[in-house]
Amino acid sequence: MTPLDPMFYLVAVPAVIFAGISKAGFGSGAAFVAAAILAIVVDPGFALGVMLPLLMLIDVASLRPYWRKWDGPSAKGLIIGAVPGVAIGALVYSVVNADSFRLLIGIICLAFVVYQWARAADVLKIPNFAFSRGWAWVAGSVAGFTSFVSHAGGPPVAVFTLGMGMDKTRYQATSVIVFWAINLMKFIPYGFLGIFTAQTLLADLILAPAALLGAWIGVRAHHYVSERLFFGITYVALTLTGLRLIWLALS
Template sequence: MIDLLFLSAAIPAVLFAGISKGGFAGHAAFVATPILALVIDPALALGLMLPLLMLMDVGTVRAWWGQWHRPSVIVLVAASIPGVLLGAALYRVTDPDIFRLFIGVMSIGFVFYQVARQTGLLKLSPALFSPIKGSVAGLLAGFASFVSHAGDPPMAMFLLPLRLSKAAYQATCSVVFWAINFMKAVPYAVLGFFTVETLAANLILAPVAMLGVWLGVLLHRLVSEAVFFGFAYVLLMLIGVRLIWVALG
C-alpha cells in the first residue's frame, strides 16, 4: 500500500486536513478521506484517517473543556451509537464500491450543504432544544462519520438553530466527535479497517498531520476563508464525481 502513488495522494491529503483543523475550524478536513479512497480501498482510507484525525483533535477537547451544551452532548452522543452500529452493519454486507459511492455522494452533498448555508439558500431558523431532533441528528452524524468521516452537516443543522455561543458550539462539536471517533475505533478494528500497513502509514503521516495543524494556525491570518473553502469545495466536487463514476462503473 505504501508506494509512490499512495504517498503522492496521502501527504497532501493529510496536510490539507491538518491545515483545516489548525486554522479553519476543521470543516474541510473531510477532504482527506475521498482523496485517499481514490488510491486505496475505502475501508483502509477510513481506518488510516481515524487515528490521524484523533491526533489532530488531541488538544481540542481540553481547550474547550466544560463549555459544551450538556443536554445536546448527551442526546447526540447517545443517538450516534446506533448510527455507528448501522454503518458497521452496512459494511458487513456491502463491497468497497458501495463505500466509494457513499463517500462520493457525501462529498458532493457536503459541498451543496456548505454553499447553501453560506449563500443563505439554507436558513436555519432559531429553535429550542429538542431531544427528538437531537436524536435524529446524532443518528445521522454517527452513520455519516462511520462511512466517510463527514458527520458535520447533521450536527450543524441541529446545533446552529439553538444559537449557542461560539465557544459552546465549538466545545459541543469537539466533544461529540471525540466520542464518536472513539466509538468508531472498535468496529473499525473488528472489521479490519486497521492493518499493519495503515498503522505504518500513520507513523509516516503523523508528522505531516501536525505540520498541517501548525500551517493552519499560520495561514489563518494570511488566507481568507473564502479562498480556502472555495478550493476545498471544488476539490471535493471533482473527487466526489470521480468516486461515484468508479463505484458505478
C-alpha cells in the same frame, strides 16, 4: 498503491494536513475530504482505516485549546445519539463492496457541497431554535452513521449546532468534543471489521507528524484565516473528488 509507495504520500501528506487544519480550526465538517481523496487512489476501507487514528490524534491535539468551551447539553445529546448511528454504519460496512463505498462517499461529497451552497445562497435557511434533546439524538445518529462510513459526520452536527445560533468558537469546541467521542466509538468496530491492518498502522506512523502539523496550523488559523476562502477551496476539492469517486464506482 501501498504505504511503501512514495506516490501514496504525495497524495496522503497534503490531504492529512488539510484534515488537521479543517478539524482543528474550522469545525470537522470538511475534514472527511482527506478520506475521500485517499479513496481515489486506494481501497476505501484502507482510506478509512488510515484516517481514523489520524483524526483521533487531531482530536487530542485540538481538545486543550477548546476545553470546556463547548455547549454541554448539545454535546451530550449528540454523543448519545451517535451510538445507534455508528452501529448501523458498522452493519452497512459489513455487507457492501468497495465500489459501493466509493459511490456512497462520492454522493456524500457532492451533497455536502450542495448543502453548503444552499445555506450561503439563502436557499436553505436554518432558523434559530432552542435546544431539543430529541433533535440532538437525531442529528447525532445521522452523524454517527455518516462518520462511520466516510468520516463525514460534520454536516448533521453543523445543522444542529449552528441552528442554535452558536458562535464560531462554541460551535468549534462542541464539534471537537463530539467527534472525539464518535471516533472513539468507531475504533472497536473498525478493528472487528478488519479495517485496521499492519499497512494502515504503518501509514499512520508515517503520517502522524502531518496530522499534528495540520492541527497546529488549524488552531491558529481559526482566529486569523477567512472561513470564506478556506471553505471555497474545500468545496472545489470536494466537488472534484466526489465526481471522481462516482466515476470510479460506476465504471
